[in-house]
Amino acid sequence: MAVMGMNCASGSKALFTGSDLSGWIQDPGHAGHWVAKDGLIDYDGRSTAKDPCLWTEAEFGDFELEVDWRFPRAPVEMERPVFGPDGKETGQKVKVRDAGDSGIYLRGNSRSQVNIWCWPCGSGEVWGYRTDSKMPDDVRAAVTPKENADRPPGEWNRFVITMKGDRLTVVLNDRTVIENARLPGVAPKGRIALQHHGDPVQFRNLRIRELAP
Numbered sequence: 603m604a605v606m607g608m609n610c611a612s613g614s615k616a617l618f619t620g621s622d623l624s625g626w627i628q629d630p631g632h633a634g635h636w637v638a639k640d641g642l643i644d645y646d647g648r649s650t651a652k653d654p655c656l657w658t659e660a661e662f663g664d665f666e667l668e669v670d671w672r673f674p675r676a677p678v679e680m681e682r683p684v685f686g687p688d689g690k691e692t693g694q695k696v697k698v699r700d701a702g703d704s705g706i707y708l709r710g711n712s713r714s715q716v717n718i719w720c721w722p723c724g725s726g727e728v729w730g731y732r733t734d735s736k737m738p739d740d741v742r743a744a745v746t747p748k749e750n751a752d753r754p755p756g757e758w759n760r761f762v763i764t765m766k767g768d769r770l771t772v773v774l775n776d777r778t779v780i781e782n783a784r785l786p787g788v789a790p791k792g793r794i795a796l797q798h799h800g801d802p803v804q805f806r807n808l809r810i811r812e813l814a815p
Contacts, residue, residue, distance in 0.1 A: 614668070617658060617794070617808035618643055627657045627793075635794075642672075643796065643805040646788040647702075654798035655707065662709075663791040665762045669720055670806045673701035682721045686690040689732040689742035696722055701755035702801030705729075709766055710792020714785050716763055716772055718803070724750030725759065726772040726779040737786070744783035745770070751777035758806075766813060 617625060619640045628636075637644050645656070663670030677699035680730040704718040713730030721727075728745035731737055751774040753759050763771040768788050772780035796805055 603641075614666075614809045614811035616635055617667075617669075617810050618805070620806075623656075626798075629653070632656065641735070641806055643808075645704075645796070645803050645805075646752060647798070647801045647803070649798055652686070655795040656798075657707075657793045657795045659793075661791050661793050662765075662810065663814060664815055665764070666811045666813060667706070667765075668760065668807060668809045669706065669763070669773055669796070670758050670760050671704070672758045672804050673704075673720070673755050673802065675701050675755075675802045676805055677720070685723045685727075685732075685746055687743060687746060688739060689746035698722060699755055702803055703799040704758050704801060704803040705794035705797035705799070706761065706763060707797060708763070708770070708792070709788065709789040712795075712797075714770070714788050715797065716761065716780075718759075718771075718797070719732050720752070720755060722750065722781060723747050724752050726751075726761070726774050727786070728770065728780070728783065731783075731785060741784055741786060745780060745785075747772075747774075747779040748781070749779060751775045757793040760807075764813075767815075 622638050629651035632649050635649040638657045664795045680700040681695040700720040704715045708714040717727040718725045724747045726747045731745045764771040770783045
């Protein structure tokens, strides 16, 4: 379903200054790996921190988050699994141009992760809920992207991520890929993280607008 990209400029604040990582927890193991340069957060995939993800210092409850991201590494052809609209793997695999894996952690934990990757289903998927066989079928289906809206590897993509209560909506490149998905048990508040998955990834234009509960 096509939508106009939501604009959280009004009442929003920058999560990244464009010049340094103030506002983010800077573990010594991140030094030289998670870096601010040329208006980007640039990650080489090699942090030696015990937790190699980059976390905000502040916690957030309900919010609308804008973030641009891309994989700078040259893609390689790999086989990846296909999911049905119910979120379950079909048993089929297809070849994709894979340039890496990352994600955005919401409310302080990896379970509520908006995935960034090159798999056939596209980015926006919520792995911790989709793969949990104890979750109701409607929950697993809702956290499976409606379509693959990713741009080719190396190009910039834009997420607009909205968390309201236990409901998640993800717009990727002006396409709603996750809509009002329920995340049972998600914390009411927590930090946001840029995920380490061992791959180079870049972020820019990170802005957040906190919403009234």
